[in-house]
Amino acid sequence: MGVMSAIIVDDEPLALERLSNILSEICGTEVACHCHNGRETGGKIAEIRPDLVFLGIEMTKLTGFDVVTALSINILL
Incomplete structure (x- = not known):
């Protein structure tokens, strides 16, 4: 398996930055x-x-x- 890809979703910029650094560097x-x-x-x-x-739990909008x-509904359709 090659390099894994990820999407990070969070409304807190610091959380996005920290998780991004951990995933890419470590x-x-x-x-x-x-x-x-979420939208x-x-x-x-x-x-x-x-x-x-990686999804934040408490975010604005969704x-x-x-x-x-x-996503579950779309997958089942």
Whole structure:
């Protein structure tokens, strides 16, 4: 398996930066995209198709749970 790709979703810039640094520098994971809220996420996941998605739980617009629910519904359709 090659390098894993990831999308990080959080409305806190410091959390995005720290997790991005950990994933890329320590784990060797390619951070393909940062999203700042749940609404940005669905389209990016469909477009990029990452190996990993890190979701913040409490975010503005859509929570991490809302994103997972929306993705589950789309996958089942």
